[in-house]
Structures are given as structure tokens and as C-alpha cells.
Amino acid sequence: MTTAARTRLDSARTALSSACSEVVDATPADAVDGVPVGLVARPASTAEAAEVLRAAAVFGLVVVPRGRGTKTSWGRPPEQADLVVDLSRMSAVVEHAAGDLIVKTEAGALLADVQAAVGSAGQRLSLDEVVPGSSIGGTLATNTSGPGRVAVGTARDLLLGVTVVRADGVVAKAGGRVVKNVAGYDLGKLVIGSFGTLVIVTEAVFRLHPVPAARRVVSVSAGSPDDVQRLVQLVVHAQVVPAAVEVEWSGTGGGTVGVLLEGTAAGVEGRAAATIALLGGDAHATDELPAGWGRLPWADEPVAGRPTALKATFALSALSRVLAAGQAAAGAAGVQLHLRGSGGAGVLYGALPAGTDVAAVREVVGRLREACALAGGALVVLDGSPEVKAGMDTWGPVPAIDLMRRVKEQFDPERRLAPGRFVGGI
Amino acid sequence: MSGTHGTETTAGPVEGHVPPEATSATGEAGDNSAGMAAVTRVARATLSPNGVIDDPTELRTYECDGLAHYRVTPALVALPETTEQLAAVVRACSEHRVPFVARGSGTGLSGGALPRADGVLIVTSRMRTIREIRREDQRAVVDPGVINLDVTRAATPEGYYYAPDPSSQQICSIGGNLAENSGGAHCLKYGFTSNHVLGAELVTPQGDIVQLGGLAPDAPGYDLLGTVVGSEGTLGIATTTTVRLVRLPEEVRTLLAGFRSTDEAGAATSAIISAGVLPAAIEMMDALAIEAAEAAVHCNYPAGAGAVLVIELDGASAEVEHEYAQVERFCTENGAFELRLATDPAERALIWKGRKSAFAAVGRISPDYIVQDGVIPRTALPEVLRAIAALSSSSGVRVANVFHAGDGNLHPLVLFDDARPGAGRAAEEVSGAILDLCISHGGAITGEHGVGVDKAAYMPKMFTDDDLDTMQMVRCAFDPDNISNPGKVFPTPRLCGEVPGKRKHAHPLVEAGLADAF
Numbered sequence: 001m002t003t004a005a006r007t008r009l010d011s012a013r014t015a016l017s018s019a020c021s022e023v024v025d026a027t028p029a030d031a032v033d034g035v036p037v038g039l040v041a042r043p044a045s046t047a048e049a050a051e052v053l054r055a056a057a058v059f060g061l062v063v064v065p066r067g068r069g070t071k072t073s074w075g076r077p078p079e080q081a082d083l084v085v086d087l088s089r090m091s092a093v094v095e096h097a098a099g100d101l102i103v104k105t106e107a108g109a110l111l112a113d114v115q116a117a118v119g120s121a122g123q124r125l126s127l128d129e130v131v132p133g134s135s136i137g138g139t140l141a142t143n144t145s146g147p148g149r150v151a152v153g154t155a156r157d158l159l160l161g162v163t164v165v166r167a168d169g170v171v172a173k174a175g176g177r178v179v180k181n182v183a184g185y186d187l188g189k190l191v192i193g194s195f196g197t198l199v200i201v202t203e204a205v206f207r208l209h210p211v212p213a214a215r216r217v218v219s220v221s222a223g224s225p226d227d228v229q230r231l232v233q234l235v236v237h238a239q240v241v242p243a244a245v246e247v248e249w250s251g252t253g254g255g256t257v258g259v260l261l262e263g264t265a266a267g268v269e270g271r272a273a274a275t276i277a278l279l280g281g282d283a284h285a286t287d288e289l290p291a292g293w294g295r296l297p298w299a300d301e302p303v304a305g306r307p308t309a310l311k312a313t314f315a316l317s318a319l320s321r322v323l324a325a326g327q328a329a330a331g332a333a334g335v336q337l338h339l340r341g342s343g344g345a346g347v348l349y350g351a352l353p354a355g356t357d358v359a360a361v362r363e364v365v366g367r368l369r370e371a372c373a374l375a376g377g378a379l380v381v382l383d384g385s386p387e388v389k390a391g392m393d394t395w396g397p398v399p400a401i402d403l404m405r406r407v408k409e410q411f412d413p414e415r416r417l418a419p420g421r422f423v424g425g426i
Numbered sequence: 427m428s429g430t431h432g433t434e435t436t437a438g439p440v441e442g443h444v445p446p447e448a449t450s451a452t453g454e455a456g457d458n459s460a461g462m463a464a465v466t467r468v469a470r471a472t473l474s475p476n477g478v479i480d481d482p483t484e485l486r487t488y489e490c491d492g493l494a495h496y497r498v499t500p501a502l503v504a505l506p507e508t509t510e511q512l513a514a515v516v517r518a519c520s521e522h523r524v525p526f527v528a529r530g531s532g533t534g535l536s537g538g539a540l541p542r543a544d545g546v547l548i549v550t551s552r553m554r555t556i557r558e559i560r561r562e563d564q565r566a567v568v569d570p571g572v573i574n575l576d577v578t579r580a581a582t583p584e585g586y587y588y589a590p591d592p593s594s595q596q597i598c599s600i601g602g603n604l605a606e607n608s609g610g611a612h613c614l615k616y617g618f619t620s621n622h623v624l625g626a627e628l629v630t631p632q633g634d635i636v637q638l639g640g641l642a643p644d645a646p647g648y649d650l651l652g653t654v655v656g657s658e659g660t661l662g663i664a665t666t667t668t669v670r671l672v673r674l675p676e677e678v679r680t681l682l683a684g685f686r687s688t689d690e691a692g693a694a695t696s697a698i699i700s701a702g703v704l705p706a707a708i709e710m711m712d713a714l715a716i717e718a719a720e721a722a723v724h725c726n727y728p729a730g731a732g733a734v735l736v737i738e739l740d741g742a743s744a745e746v747e748h749e750y751a752q753v754e755r756f757c758t759e760n761g762a763f764e765l766r767l768a769t770d771p772a773e774r775a776l777i778w779k780g781r782k783s784a785f786a787a788v789g790r791i792s793p794d795y796i797v798q799d800g801v802i803p804r805t806a807l808p809e810v811l812r813a814i815a816a817l818s819s820s821s822g823v824r825v826a827n828v829f830h831a832g833d834g835n836l837h838p839l840v841l842f843d844d845a846r847p848g849a850g851r852a853a854e855e856v857s858g859a860i861l862d863l864c865i866s867h868g869g870a871i872t873g874e875h876g877v878g879v880d881k882a883a884y885m886p887k888m889f890t891d892d893d894l895d896t897m898q899m900v901r902c903a904f905d906p907d908n909i910s911n912p913g914k915v916f917p918t919p920r921l922c923g924e925v926p927g928k929r930k931h932a933h934p935l936v937e938a939g940l941a942d943a944f
Contacts (some may be wrong), residue, residue, distance in 0.1 A: 099700055099805035100834075122702060143644065154644070156652055157621050164896070172896035173889065178801045180833045181870035182607045182656050183877055183888055184915065185897040186620070189652025193644070210702025233562065237585065239676040241742045267744035315641035317562035346563075346642050376625075377642030398647045400628075400636040403904065407648055410899040423647040 009038040009082060012059035016041050019051030022089065030084055032064050033077035034386055040084045046163055046171055046202040049085065053200065054169030056083055056416065063167070064418045065196040067108055067135030071142050073306075074382050075195045076394060079420035085200060087137050093117040094203065095177075101208040102160065102177055107137030107201045123208040126152040128294045137201050142382075143193030146294040147244030147260060150344040158206045159188040164199035167412040177205045190407070196418040197426055198411045212262035215243070216272040219258045219290055220283035225249075225323035231257045232319055232343040234278050240271045245344025246293065249323055252336075257343065258290055297340040298351035298383070305354025308361050309383040312341075312348045312368055318375030319343055325371035326350060326364070333360035346377065358391040369396055395423040452498040452879070452913060453525060453544030461522030462501050465546060468518035469504045472511050477552065479503035488547050491532040491539040492594070496879055500527070500541030507552045509627055509635060509665040516663065517633025519546055525909045528663040530571060530602030533594040535797060536878030538606060538658045538914055545909075548663060550601050556580050557666065564671045565624065565641055570601025570664060574608075577669065586671035589616040592874070593782050604664050607656030609874030611707040611781070612738070614832035616672065618874070620655040625668030628654060631661070631905035640668055653900055658876050659911040661904040675740035678706075679750050680768040682777045683735045683757040684728030688712050688827065690761035691733035692807040695831045697756040698737070699804060703749050708832035709736040709781050712811075715788070715826040715839070716780070722787030725780030728764040735762075735831065736781050784828040785839065792824070792841035794850070796857045800864030801873040804834035813863050814838060823849075823856045835873035836864070862887070877915045885917055895920055 016023045016039065026037035038061075043049040056063050061082040066072060068088060087108030095104040098121040105114050111129045114136060118124060127139060128146025140162075145154040152158070161175030164187065174187035191201055222228040228247055235245050235257070244260035257279070261271045272285040292300060301307040314322050323339065326348075330337035335356050341348035350368070352361055361384070369379035381394035388394075398404070401424040408415075408426045419426075469478045479485060480502050489497040506512035519526045525545035532539055541547040550571035558567040561584040566577055574595040577588035591610035592598055598608070603619045604626065616622075625639035628650075638651035645651075654661050685691040691710050698708065711719065713732050719725050727734050737753055739746045750767075757765060768774035788795050802810050811827065818825040826839040838860050842853035861871050861884055871877070871884045885894060894916055902922035904910070912919065 097803060097805065099696060100803040101699065102803070145644075149643075153617070153621060156649060157617060166896060170892050170896065172893045174893065174897060176801075176868070176870050176888075178803055178834055178869050178873075180609060180613065180618070180801050180830070180835045180873040182609075182618075182874055183870050183872050183881070184885060184894070185653060185900050186607075186656055187653075187897060187900070189620070189649045189655075190900065192649055192652075194648055198648070210704065212702075236564065237561070237673065239673070239742055241673075241745070263742070263745045264748045267742060267748055270744040271742055311644070313642040313644050315560070315563040315565070317560070347644065372642070375642060376640040378644075378646050380646050395646055399645075400638055400650055401647065403630065403636060403650055404648045406903040407650070407900060410903045 005082070008059055012055060012061055013039060015055040015058060016052060016083070019055045020048045026084060032081045032084065033073040035077050035081045037064070037084050038082045040086050042086045042089045044089045046165065049200060049202050050165045050169045050171045052085055053165050053167060057168050060414065060416070062416050062419060065137070065141070065200045067138030067141070068110065068133055070131045070133045071138055074142055075421040076389060077420070078418045087135065087202070090202060096121065098123060102179065102205055103208055104177060104203065104205045105136050106203055107135065109136050110134070111136060111139055118208055119211065122211050124211050125206050126158060126209045127155060130294055130296050136204055140192050140201055140204060141194060141196050147246050147342055149342055149347070150245050151243040152209060155192045156189055159192065159204060160207055161205035162188045162191060162201050163203035164191060164201050166199050167414065167417050175205065179207050195422045197408060197422045198417065214265040214268040215260060215262045216268050216285045216287060217258055217260050217289055218272055218275040218279065218283055218285045219256055220279040220281050222255045222257055225320040225327065228255055228257060228323055228343065229320035231279055232316070235259050235275065236316070236344050238274070238278055240275045240278070242344060245342065247319070247339070247341060247343035247348065248292065249339040253327060256290070258293065292340065296349050297338045300338065301351055301353055306383070306385040307354045308352040308356060308381060308385070308388050310350035310352070310365070310368065311380045311382050312350060312372050313377035314346050314372045314375035315377065316344070316346050318371070319346070321375065322348060322368065322371045325367050329364040329367035333363045335360045335364065337364060354385065358387050361388050362392050365392055398423045452540060453542035455499070455501060455543040457544035458522070458524060461524045462544070464522045465515070465518040465524045466502055469502065469515050472514040473504060473506055477505040477507065479505070488529070488532070488541060488549070491529065491534045491537060493535050493537045493878070493880055496537040496540050498541045498543050500547035501544055502546045504546055504548050505552050506548065509629065512548060512663060512665060513629045513633045513635050515546065515548060516629050516631065519909055520632045520907065523907060523909060525912050527911050528601070528605065528659045530599030531573070531597050533598040534602060534606055534876060534878065535799070536872065536876040536880040538876045538878035538911070539602070540879050542912070550599060553665065559584060559671070560641070561586065563641055565668055566671055567666060567668050568600050569666055570599060570604070572600045574598050574600060574603055581671050582674065585674050587674055588622065588669055589672045590619045590622055593785065600667055600669065601664055604655050604667060605657070605659045606874070606876040609835070611709055611830060614708060614830065615704050615706045620652060622670045623651065623655050623667060624670055626651055626654065626664040627666045629663045629665060631907065631910040658878060658915050660901060660915055662910055677743040677746045678738065678740045678774070679746055680774045680777050681737045681750070681753060682727065682766040682768070683737065683762040684731035684764040685733045685735070685761055686763065688733040688811045689808050691735050692811065692831065694735060694757045694760035694762065695807065696805060697760060698753055699832065701752060701756065703752055705737050705749070705753065705832060706740045707736065707738040708830070710734070710827070710829055710831040711781060711784060712827040714791070714824060715784050715828045718787040718791045718826060719780040719784050721790040723779050723783045725776055727780055728766070736777055781828070785837070788826055788839045788841065792843065794842050794844045796840040796853055798836065798838045798840065798857055798860050799872045799875040800836050800861050800869055802834045802836065802864050802867045802869035804832065806867040807831065807834060810836070810863055810867055814860055817856055817859050821852055821856050823852050825856065830873070833873070834869065879914055882915060882917045885915070
């Protein structure tokens with residue numbers, strides 16, 4: 001850090017401390033994907049967060065928002081990070097209106113705590129916790145989703161309203177706390193998956209669903225990519241109403257299709273039997289979710305080192321082509337590629353082990369990206385080692401990037417919110 | 427399938443009250459006549475000869491959408507047949523600073539497609555190709571003028587349908603649905619247009635063609651598509667659109683339950699939702715709405731009912747059977763005196779006919795009426811309904827209630843006779859007071875009809891200046907010149923950082939006195 005930068009931070013600290021009761025010097029552990037941080041502010045309310053951002057604006061600080069820090073290395077490293085705005089003190093589940101099936105929470109609330117709060121009324125927020133320890137804000141910023149998306153969609157289908165703080169410290173709301181509302185622009189959609197580059201979300205309202213009385217998982221082995229696709233197609237076009245259709249494809253070839261059925265005890269039993277008959281082979285039902293269900297495949301890798309984390313999206317009918325492309329690319333590059341995801345939604349996550357040669361990663365990424373693009377989708381490198389991130393276009397081509405830049409310019413003209421982290425250098 | 431995910435009678439324009447004067451919100455004919463002449467030249471050079479309308483008599487055909495009390499004759503109507511043609515017209519508008527308004531079938535109920543007197547109305551009714559029904563991908567790719575119900579008709583042979591079913595689905599277009607984020611009776615379970623539109627080609631207000639989303643989910647970058655859906659044509663014009671197709675359910679059961687009062691029907695609704703049952707639809711009508719529907723379509727609803735519920739369950743047969751038993755019990759426990767289960771498509775269609783024709787049917791019992799679209803938390807239903815009844819009796823203005831009870835979306839129909847002096851004003855006061863009730867109960871001013879020109883003046887009651895200003899940052903990113911459906915949604919346009927003074931009127935709706943119209 002330059003002397004000038006240090007001086008600026010010192011001046012800012014006073015202003016920030018009067019805005020927020022918890023402002024501390026950052027430690028190496030606060031670094032954002034290797035980028036050192038100067039200060040950490042932990043606001044306790046939207047009003048405090050707004051004061052913090054106003055002070056940051058005055059001093060021209062570059063701000064990186066943080067929920068619980070479980071995905072801070074996702075995306076590209078920010079160009080700079082003077083101040084981390086940490087939302088972990090804003091952890092309250094503000095309101096659970098069980099009769100209205102809605103919940104309002106602060107952004108730093110743990111997804112698990114939200115589930116516990118609404119679970120007592122037999123309800124759930126239908127967002128799978130694919131990264132353990134995630135906050136609501138981090139879940140929104142990275143738009144994570146899991147197996148349940150087949151039936152209920154993703155954050156964009158569940159978020160009803162948001163309170164945000166802009167880069168200039170202005171607080172704004174959009175949406176509301178009712179399940180149906182078309183008044184004004186849906187800013188919630190815009191902030192989902194924006195990686196902290198537009199605004200800081202401080203509160204969110206979600207619609208909830210009842211927890212079903214029963215569930216069964218039908219699993220069946222699949223020998224080839226074509227086999228996987230055949231099985232997935234059978235399930236999605238049948239009348240078994242799957243809550244999830246998961247695909248597990250190991251690096252060594254061969255895989256599993258898992259079908260989650262949820263509903264009433266009698267209904268689930270009947271649908272499980274129908275699913276087993278439909279899928280044939282070694283299809284069988286269990287009450288317990290299979291190992292690894294809903295977990296991102298790179299979480300299975302050894303703790304040491306940084307595996308490469310991929311997200312592939314594609315039209316449903318291209319499932320076999322994407323699996324085959326991954327298998328072929330990994331084979332050619334001599335690496336292990338583990339794919340897992342929502343075959344019923346056209347999303348697969350991939351893991352390449354830590355230490356995989358960058359050229360090999362590039363080859364796998366290139367071939368998967370081509371297969372996804374042909375199927376109307378995309379391949380994103382969500383996370384990886386500094387070498388991997390430096391060695392390729394991690395976000396890939398993005399249509400409408402000019403329009404996205406214009407949105408960014410409106411919300412954050414000084415590029416002070418997580419600059420460089422998002423698509424196209426946004 | 428008939429009547430399940432909703433066939434119905436065609437909704438005509440909704441008559442209302444207080445046509446606004448030609449204002450700066452709607453533009454003034456002759457403003458920027460040189461620009462309009464230039465755009466007209468481009469349109470003539472680009473479109474089919476009969477795709478450009480500037481004959482004053484023909485133009486009047488397009489003077490309103492489904493909210494017929496707002497009328498403005500556009501300076502020009504363009505009927506493009508392709509995205510490229512449409513983009514060429516928009517590009518010309520952008521070059522010459524001529525405002526444009528997109529229109530699908532013109533069924534909107536908030537004046538969202540109200541033309542500009544100084545602008546071009548771009549009508550998508552000649553863009554009606556269903557490009558692909560992709561069963562394997564559970565998607566359809568359609569042009570913006572395609573009629574909502576035609577998507578379902580095309581997908582039904584494959585075992586699929588398009589879930590959002592606004593009441594006007596026989597005539598409304600996918601492009602209009604996208605602009606308005608249209609709902610419908612079945613959005614309780616299946617969500618709104620925004621949950622079902624996965625990709626769209628967007629013609630930006632500069633006339634560029636960009637692809638947002640597509641066949642695959644989670645496109646990297648900002649979810650501009652999610653922002654464009656429901657933006658009421660203010661961020662550009664969506665053309666070829668990719669929508670989700672939903673598997674036709676194995677079983678559908680439609681139940682008609684008669685109650686003595688809306689309180690009882692509301693309690694039954696709450697009991698159903700609280701028990702974790704998620705019907706495809708729960709619709710309520712009160713006595714006055716039932717009377718109107720009977721007069722219009724003879725739907726034979728239970729005699730003497732103070733309220734009816736139409737409850738539809740769909741899904742896997744085993745689940746539906748179980749849920750039906752629960753629903754039946756909750757209705758009976760809460761006072762239902764008659765339960766009628768439709769056992770075939772004809773019976774189902776008859777039950778739905780009463781509900782879906784209700785708006786038009788109100789014309790049978792009142793010469794004029796205002797339709798509201800407020801939303802409240804569903805637990806507030808009984809309280810708000812009582813408050814509406816109190817408003818009605820204290821003002822002497824009759825209010826018929828038809829609504830999506832499951833998700834708290836009210837459609838009070840405020841009845842009046844415009845021939846009686848002061849009646850229109852009294853009706854507007856009641857209508858406005860109902861929206862105030864919705865807001866004070868934590869609700870919203872519109873659940874599915876949109877803000878348009880009709881409710882723009884109400885936006886400040888729901889949102890702060892900062893909220894509206896922040897929303898308009900998006901507007902400025904997409905449309906810095908404020909030419910894409912200007913004057914809609916926001917009561918006051920935000921200056922997008924360009925040289926001030928470019929506009930003649932800074933606060934058109936306020937200046938025009940529209941804010942006082944409520």
C-alpha cells in the first residue's frame with residue numbers, strides 16, 4: 001500500500017468510526033482473493049451501512065461487501081480493496097409472517113438460521129445451502145442454487161423485495177413484502193448474481209414454501225453421457241413431478257441420476273414406485289439423500305490447495321453433449337473432471353483438482369465452453385488458483401456487456417464497489 | 427385442458443373515468459415534427475406499405491389500450507414484421523429523439539401502451555410466429571406478438587403448456603405479458619411471467635439488438651432480462667422470447683365452494699395456505715361480483731352465497747387426491763354450505779367462466795367502473811375486505827370484489843354511473859382509498875396490471891424519492907434520452923446526467939394535474 005493510500009485510509013478511519021461502531025484494521029485473513037484489505041467495517045443496521053458507504057464515498061475508498069466470507073474468492077480478484085463492509089452483525093431474521101409465507105431477513109443472516117426460524121412453522125426458504133455457512137447476502141450476490149431449483153427455481157424466483165445501499169450511501173428499496181407485486185422496476189433481479197458490484201444488499205424479503213411431509217430419492221446408475229440424458233429426459237417428461245433431478249458424473253466415467261420426490265407420504269410412495277419403473281436398471285429409492293447431494297463438487301476435493309470451480313449452463317437437451325465434452329477434454333488433458341449438478345435444470349458444476357496444470361484447465365474450460373455455447377449457455381470459472389484466474393477468461397463472453405457496463409456506470413460511476421470482480425472487468 | 431389453465435371470454439376494454447387532457451405526459455402532436463417526418467420516412471422505407479399508418483382516422487384505432495378512458499392518438503403507427511424492421515424504426519426514433527411506445531394486443535389495464543401524441547406506436551401484432559416448441563428443452567421460442575394461449579395450444583400436443591394465464595390470454599400477447607410481468611389466476615403456484623421468460627432478444631432504445639438470457643439458465647452478468655420483464659416497455663422492446671413450458675398436470679380438480687360471507691371464505695383460504703397446501707389457484711368473488719357474473723354468463727354459482735371460492739388443485743394424482751380432501755375439510759370447517767367439484771372439462775370451464783368473465787360482467791350491473799389491482803398480505807384479507815365494505819357503505823359507492831385470494835391480489839371493481847354528477851369523483855376517491863388501504867397493510871399498488879400511466883401518481887405512496895431515483899438509474903442506463911414509453915411507471919422522470927433544459931416539462935404528470943386525478 002502506498003503512503004498516500006495509507007494516509008487516505010487513516011483519514012477515512014475517523015469518519016468511518018463515527019459512522020459505525022465497529023471499524024477495525026484488516027488482517028491478512030480479510031484479504032479478498034489475495035488482495036489485501038485496509039479496513040473492515042461491521043455495520044449493525046442499514047442506516048449504519050449507509051453511513052459507512054457515505055464516508056467511503058467521501059474518501060474515495062474501494063469497497064468490497066462481505067456476508068460471511070465463504071465465497072469471497074469467487075469471481076475475479078478485485079482491483080483494490082480499501083474497505084470490507086462486513087454484514088455479519090446484521091444477522092437478524094427480522095420478520096417471519098408464517099400465514100403469508102414470507103420472511104424478511106438482514107443480509108448477514110445465515111441461511112441456516114433463516115431455515116431454522118421458518119422451519120419451526122413447517123416452512124422453508126427453498127434455496128439450497130450449497131456452500132455451508134453462507135449468508136443471505138452472499139447467496140444473493142453469487143446466485144448460488146442447488147438441486148431444488150428444478151421445482152422452485154432460484155433466488156430470482158423467491159426474492160420479493162430488497163433494501164440496498166448504493167455506492168453513494170443512499171438507501172433504496174424495491175419490491176415489497178407481498179408475493180405479487182409489479183410496481184416499479186424489480187431491482188432484486190439486478191442485484192442477484194451481481195457479485196457486490198452494484199449495491200450492498202442489507203435486507204431481503206423472500207417467499208417461503210411449506211416443508212413437504214415426505215421425501216424419497218430414486219437413484220439409478222448411468223453408463224454413458226447418452227444414458228444420463230435419456231434417464232433425465234424420461235423423468236422430466238413423466239408425471240412424477242420431481243423436486244430435483246441431479247446428475248453425478250465422476251472423473252472416471254459413469255454416473256448417477258438422482259430424482260428427489262417430495263409431497264405427501266402416500267403420494268411420494270406412489271411416485272417413487274413410478275419413477276423406479278420408469279428408469280429401470282438398478283433404480284432404487286432411499287429416504288436419505290445420497291452422499292454429496294447438493295454439495296458443490298469442488299468441496300469434495302482435499303482442503304489443501306485451490307481446485308478449479310466451474311459452472312456450466314446449457315439447454316436441457318444438451319446434457320449428454322456437455323458431459324461428453326467434459327469427459328473428452330479431461331481425457332485429452334489428462335486430468336480428473338468431476339461434474340455434478342442439476343441435470344433437470346441445465347446446470348452442472350465441475351471441479352478440477354488443485355494443482356492441475358493451467359494449460360490443462362484452459363483446455364477443459366475451452367471445450368466445455370464451446371459445448372455450452374452451442375447449447376445456448378455458458379461456462380464460467382467461478383474460482384481457482386491465481387494462476388488459473390490469470391491464465392484465462394474466467395467469465396467468458398457475455399452478450400449485452402455494453403448494457404451491463406452502462407448499468408454499472410449509473411450505480412457506481414466511480415467504480416468503487418468490488419471493481420474488476422465481475423464480467424467484462426466490471 | 428379446456429378451461430383448466432384458462433380459456434375464457436375475451437375481455438373488452440375496461441371503461442372508466444376521467445380522460446386526461448392531452449398533456450406533456452402523453453406528448454403534444456406536432457412536437458418535433460421534423461423528427462417525426464424523418465422517422466416516418468425510415469418507416470416507409472423499411473416496412474411493408476400497409477405497415478405504416480399515418481391516416482388520422484386509422485390512427486384513432488390505436489388511441490387506447492385496455493384502459494379505455496385514457497386516449498391519445500399517436501402521430502404514427504408502425505407494424506414491423508421482423509426484429510430488424512422494428513429495430514430500424516427504434517433507431518430512427520433514437521436518432522431523431524422521437525418517443526415510441528410498444529404495443530402488443532392492447533389489452534393492458536394500466537394504460538401502459540397509451541400512445542404518445544408526439545411519438546410512434548410500434549405494434550407487434552404482425553410478429554406472430556411460434557418459432558420453436560422445444561419439448562426436449564421444455565422451452566418455446568416465440569415472437570412478441572404471439573398470443574399467450576397460442577403458446578399453450580402449440581405445446582399441448584407435446585404434453586406441455588405455458589403457465590402464466592392472464593384473464594385476457596385469448597388475445598393478449600407474449601410481448602405485452604413480458605412488458606407487464608403479467609400474472610393470472612394460476613400464479614399462486616406457478617409464478618408470473620418473470621418466472622417463465624428465460625430469454626429475449628431486446629431492441630434497446632438506441633435500436634440495437636441484444637440477446638438477454640436464452641435456452642440455458644443463469645446467464646453470466648447482470649440479470650438484465652429479469653429487470654426488463656415488468657419494466658412496462660420503458661427499457662426497450664423485447665422481440666423473440668424464450669419461455670418455459672410446464673408439463674401438463676396428471677390431474678386437475680376444480681372446486682367451487684359457496685360461503686355466507688367473505689370472512690368465511692377468507693378464513694378457509696388462510697386455513698388452506700397455512701396447512702401447507704399450495705393449490706394452483708384460489709379465487710374469490712363476493713356477492714356483488716357473483717350477481718354480475720350470473721347476469722352475464724349464467725354460471726350457476728350457489729344461490730345466496732355471500733362469497734365463492736374457486737379452488738384448483740393440480741399435479742400428480744396421488745397428491746391431488748390428498749390435497750383435495752384437506753381443502754374440502756377446510757372449506758366445510760369454515761362454513762362452506764355448498765361444494766361443487768368439477769368432474770369434467772365442461773364443468774370446470776363453467777366454474778372458471780363465472781370468475782374470468784367477472785370484469786366484463788360488471789358492466790351488466792353498472793354503467794361505469796374502475797378496476798383496482800392492489801395487493802395485501804393474504805392474512806390481512808378479512809380486515810381489508812371489511813374496511814372496503816365500510817368505505818363502500820360510508821360513501822354509497824358500490825364495490826364488487828373479485829380477486830386472487832391465494833396471493834392477496836385484490837381486484838375491487840368500483841361501480842358508478844358517470845351520468846350522475848360527482849359519481850365519477852366519488853368512485854375515484856373510494857378507489858384511491860382502497861389503494862391506500864393496501865399500502866398501509868404493507869402491500870402494493872399493483873399486483874399484475876402494471877403502473878402504466880394510471881398508477882404512476884401512486885408510486886410515491888409506495889416508494890421514497892430515493893427508491894424511485896434508484897430504479898430510474900436503470901432507466902438511465904437503458905434509455906438516457908427517455909424515449910422508450912416515456913411518462914409511464916414513474917411520476918417524475920430522472921434526468922440522466924445530460925444537459926438540463928432539454929425537456930420542456932420537468933414533472934409532466936404533476937404539472938398536468940394527473941396526481942390530483944386520484
